[in-house]
Amino acid sequence: MGMETDARWTADQVLALAPDDSSRKAGARLATPAPWTGTGTAGAAVWGQCRGSGSRPYQTAVDLSGPAFRCTCPSRKFPCKHALGLLLLWAGGDSGPVGAAAAPDWVEQWTAARREKAAQRGAEPPARAAAGPADPEAARRRADRRAVRVEGGAAELEQRLTDLLRGGLAGADRAGYQPWDEIAARMVDAQAPGLAARVREVGAVVATGGDWPSRMLEETALLHLLARGFLGREGLPGPLADTVRTRVGFTVDAAELLAGPTVRGQWLVLSQHDSADDRLTTRRIWLHDEEADRFALLLSFGAAGRAPELVLPVGTVMDAELAYHPAALPLRAALGPRHGVQAPSRVPAGTTVGTALAAYGSALADDPWLDAFPVLLSPVVPLPGADRWQLADDGSRDAVPVAATGSAQSLWRLAAVSGGHPLTVFGELGPTGIRPLTAWAGGSPEPVAL
Known part of the structure; x- marks a missing residue:
């Protein structure tokens, strides 16, 4: 592994790793010396033994x-409450209960096994790491068969949308969600999960109330554009064709991406947040390389009820290599080798609201289906409103509405962090406004997760 940290994390950074609120609370209760023995830290390892309900700690x-993370407890959560409690103890500082020590045998064995695995991955030839099936011809035939199935699904979707428009969008609320669920199931059968996801989103528009017919018109137009784009992909420029394929549901294996060109940089971890449905938990981690002024989105997935494995403390800076997925607007990336981690030295540089909105407009020209564009705004002030909150430029009249997807608790926490003073805010900008995710106040480089 050979990578050490330059500074201890903050409590907020530790708690941001928790898979859910109950783990966060349970970990905080264990952040006292009483249940712990044999704690210590050396290099990049932190360890301890926690007294539990069993006979052995x-x-x-x-x-x-x-x-x-490694823990002998039976919990299926990742990280478990014991790992969170240990990290909170360690985050207390060098003079706290987790000080420098020689690692016990069980820690040495675990870290040695991790080093060995890392060395094996590094020694594996790139061609082998990216290797596909043993029979390239069979793989090509499978890809061709899937493309034909997706084309059939896109053509069926076009017909369904035509029937919907013929009947009128204003009456779509009477039919309920079932027709959309049926269409989504047909797209899954056609091996087009991206189309299925967008169909479900269109079907849910009616439940949002307000001027839902206008929003449904916008969403069905984008859905039509995506279906037509895939059916006519041979005539599209290469990067746009890659974007269409990705939005329809085709993926590229991370090993294949990392076997090609990578981009190395000093990546600040801007945010980490999870969303879940009945099938999957999705973790979105945003990174930013300030020197090159580029963002990257890492996605990690876990089965329903289980947190994804990839966890990166918000606010740390990684010296790492990434490989971007092919697209007209490269944002999603695969995480490659990491060479070091350090604490941030200053608040990240942000842009004005006007500049961010102009960048978002340009991004939509490259990817019309983009629903989350990363922006760093500074200096901005949160302004509560009767209907919508806003983030306003300090000293100007430019402002962007806050999207309804954020929780009221996050908004009031943002206001409390601000205290009426300007902030630097990172968030995802979408069609209905910005979703604030992280804030920096008072010139401190330590972020506050929202």
Whole structure:
């Protein structure tokens, strides 16, 4: 592994790793010396033994360079409450209960096994790492068969949308969600999960109330554009064709991406947040390389009820290599080798609201289906309103509405962090406004997750 951290994390950074609120609270209760024995830290490892309900204490260890977690408790959560409690103890500082020590055998064995695995991955030839099926011809035939199925699904979707428009969008509320659910199921059968997801989103527009017919018209138009784009993909420029394929649901294996060109930079972890449905938990981690002024989105997935494995503390800076997925607007990336982690030295530089909106407009020209565009705004002030909150430029009249997708608790926390003073805010800008995710106040480089 060979990677050490330059500074201890803050409590907020530790708690941001928690898979859910109950784990966050349980970990905080364990952040006292009483249940712990044999704690210590050396290099990138932190360890300790926590007294539990069993006869033997739970052995808990964290590899900060991952971060990666090991605990002998039976919990299926990742990280578990013991790992969170241990990290909170460690975050208390060098003079706290988790000080420098020689690692015990069980920690040495675990870290040595991780080093060995990392060395094996590094020694694997790129061609082998990116290798596909043993029979390239069979793989090509499968890809061709899937493309034909997706084309059939896109053509069927076009017919369904035509029937919908013939009947009138204003009456779509009487039919309920079932027709959309049926169309989404047909897109899944056609191996087009991206189309299925957008169909479900269109079907849910009616439930949002207000001027839903206008929003449904916008969403069905984008859905039509995506279906037509895939059917006519041979005539599209290469990057736009890649974007269409991605939006329809075709993916590129991370190993294949990392076997090609990578981009190395000093990546600040801007935010980490999860969303879940009945099938999957999706973790979105945004990174920013300030020197090159580029963003990257890492996606990690976990089965229903389980947190994804990739966890990166918000506010840390990684020296790492990434490989972007092919697209007209490269944002999503695969995480490659990491060479170091350090604490941020200053608040990230932001732009004005006007500049961010102009950049979002240009991004939509490259990817009309973009629903989350990363922006760093500074200096801005949160302004509560009767109907919508806003983030307003300090000293100008430019403002952007806050999207309804954020929680009221997050908004009031943003207002409390601000205290009426300007902030730097990172968020996802979409068709209905911005979703604030992280804030920096008072010139402190330590972020506040919203």
